[in-house]
Amino acid sequence: MKTKIKIILLIFLTISTISCVRDVKSLKDKAAGIFVDLDTIKFQPSVEDLFKQIEIIPLETTSESIIEYSGSLKYQAYNEKFYVLSPKQNKLIVFDSKGNFIKSINKTGNGPGEYRMIYDFEISRFDGRLNLMTPYGKVLIYDSDGEKFIESFSLPDSIRAVHHFKILNKDTYVFNSDSENIDLFFYSKSKNEVVSSLSTLPNFLMSTPFNFGPSPFSYYNDSLRYHMGYDGSLYNIDFNDFSLNKRYFLDFGKHNFILSDLPLNRSALFYWEYSKSIANKIATGFVGFFETDNYLITRFRYKNEFYALFYNKIDDKLQITFKTKEGVELMFSFMENDIIYGVIPAEFAHLFVNDKVVSVENFEKLQKLTSDSNLLMIKYVLK
Amino acid sequence: MKKILTTILLSIIFFIADSGSTKAQTLPGSCPEGMAWDPDIFFCVILEDPAVITCDSGSSGYCFELKFTNNSNLYCPWDCFWTGKANDYCNRFYAILLNFCVSLGKDNYEN
Numbered sequence: 001m002k003t004k005i006k007i008i009l010l011i012f013l014t015i016s017t018i019s020c021v022r023d024v025k026s027l028k029d030k031a032a033g034i035f036v037d038l039d040t041i042k043f044q045p046s047v048e049d050l051f052k053q054i055e056i057i058p059l060e061t062t063s064e065s066i067i068e069y070s071g072s073l074k075y076q077a078y079n080e081k082f083y084v085l086s087p088k089q090n091k092l093i094v095f096d097s098k099g100n101f102i103k104s105i106n107k108t109g110n111g112p113g114e115y116r117m118i119y120d121f122e123i124s125r126f127d128g129r130l131n132l133m134t135p136y137g138k139v140l141i142y143d144s145d146g147e148k149f150i151e152s153f154s155l156p157d158s159i160r161a162v163h164h165f166k167i168l169n170k171d172t173y174v175f176n177s178d179s180e181n182i183d184l185f186f187y188s189k190s191k192n193e194v195v196s197s198l199s200t201l202p203n204f205l206m207s208t209p210f211n212f213g214p215s216p217f218s219y220y221n222d223s224l225r226y227h228m229g230y231d232g233s234l235y236n237i238d239f240n241d242f243s244l245n246k247r248y249f250l251d252f253g254k255h256n257f258i259l260s261d262l263p264l265n266r267s268a269l270f271y272w273e274y275s276k277s278i279a280n281k282i283a284t285g286f287v288g289f290f291e292t293d294n295y296l297i298t299r300f301r302y303k304n305e306f307y308a309l310f311y312n313k314i315d316d317k318l319q320i321t322f323k324t325k326e327g328v329e330l331m332f333s334f335m336e337n338d339i340i341y342g343v344i345p346a347e348f349a350h351l352f353v354n355d356k357v358v359s360v361e362n363f364e365k366l367q368k369l370t371s372d373s374n375l376l377m378i379k380y381v382l383k
Numbered sequence: 384m385k386k387i388l389t390t391i392l393l394s395i396i397f398f399i400a401d402s403g404s405t406k407a408q409t410l411p412g413s414c415p416e417g418m419a420w421d422p423d424i425f426f427c428v429i430l431e432d433p434a435v436i437t438c439d440s441g442s443s444g445y446c447f448e449l450k451f452t453n454n455s456n457l458y459c460p461w462d463c464f465w466t467g468k469a470n471d472y473c474n475r476f477y478a479i480l481l482n483f484c485v486s487l488g489k490d491n492y493e494n
Contacts, residue, residue, distance in 0.1 A: 069457070069459075070452065070459060070462060071452030071453045071454045071455075071459075071460065071462070072452050072462065072464075087442075088442065088462075116440060117442070117465060119465070135464075135465035135467075136465065136467060160466065160467025160468060161465050161466045161467040161468075163464065163465075178450065178464065179448060179464070179465075179466035179467070179468065179471075206450075207448055207449065207450040207451060207464070208451060209451045209453075209460075213454060214452075214454055268448075268449050268450065268451055269449075269481075271451075272451060287454040288454075299454075304456075305456065306454075306455060306456060331455060333454075344455070344457070345457065348457055
């Protein structure tokens with residue numbers, strides 16, 4: 001009897017080990033490269049191939065809720081509400097899940113709990129508190145309604161500017177700077193110090209069209225991912241030793257962006273012109289990565305257009321599109337609970353939504369929009 | 384005509400932007416306060432001791448840098464961003480002009 005149990009246990013252990021080895025091998029394979037052949041891939045999947053449903057959510061237009069569209073807007077969906085941070089307007093604007101305006105939070109000033117500029121925010125998934133970040137390295141923490149100021153902390157003066165942040169746990173925050181040589185900082189609130197820092201990008205690359213995403217961070221379940229934007233690498237941030245480990249690499253072969261090919265230390269305008277000169281050959285300017293259990297999704301610039309890439313993690317299938325079969329482009333701005341939201345100015349709605357991809361009811365909502373309407377959210381429910 | 388106008392405007396802007404190592408970006412005759420146009424290097428130079436420059440409190444000026452921010456092909460990719468470095472200067476008017484040129488010249492770089 002004991003022998004039988006031993007044999008069963010042995011078989012079970014062997015199967016488990018093989019399974020684990022396969023998983024590790026699979027991870028290593030994906031970090032080594034998911035080959036994307038831009039020369040042969042089918043470029044026009046149907047919306048039905050990618051999404052269960054597309055809906056539109058027009059954000060209410062009032063004098064207080066109107067949002068100036070720019071590439072620096074930040075978003076979060078939390079507790080059935082949409083939060084949109086507009087650095088240009090110095091305020092956080094809150095809508096309900098149907099796009100009705102709830103309130104705006106504007107703490108401009110020089111007193112406690114006030115700021116002169118604001119570049120990023122996050123409602124903590126640990127305690128529900130609203131965190132607002134100034135570009136000069138101060139984080140102001142309020143209650144979940146953003147009404148009551150609770151506390152603040154500042155990064156050391158040696159860090160002159162930060163542009164993005166995420167909350168790793170109740171104590172640790174990670175900051176990214178688009179202008180400092182050391183561009184990734186891990187800060188402990190309890191120790192009141194930077195506990196680790198990394199240099200991930202050459203300074204000259206930070207203001208160029210090769211690295212211009214609204215944020216280098218993205219969540220996948222409890223993991224935090226980081227991307228640099230110029231190529232298809234996606235890293236996982238290790239919360240224990242604050243290191244970056246490559247999790248995926250989208251390998252475009254001869255169309256890969258090679259950092260060492262880039263002329264050094266020129267102006268932002270030079271790199272903009274340069275990006276246009278290589279646009280037909282190189283896939284670069286990766287804007288956001290969105291990861292679910294089934295998909296890895298990103299947008300990148302190629303041939304002066306933005307292409308959306310869908311990598312199915314289960315069957316390794318790749319789909320890439322500039323425009324779907326139905327003739328719409330795809331815009332991805334943020335993701336919450338495996339639903340991706342795209343945010344666009346209403347006047348460009350016709351490029352992203354038409355009667356072939358939304359319900360009659362949704363299309364009627366679309367037809368009521370004018371060029372003076374507030375921003376439009378497009379809700380993509382993944383398959 | 385539109386293409387010619389755009390090309391001329393963009394050429395002027397790029398020449399100015401690339402002609403010096405300083406990051407102060409401006410147009411002839413429109414130097415910010417504390418700077419003067421130097422025709423020899425075709426750029427604005429700082430009149431006072433750079434050490435006395437303090438950061439501007441608005442959304443552009445000293446301690447700001449021109450940055451490409453676009454995540455779509457819609458419009459307005461250029462903007463001024465805080466760097467905290469007193470040597471950096473970003474002129475909001477310049478960013479607006481640049482966005483205007485990008486919008487006008489869009490057909491120049493399409494496929």
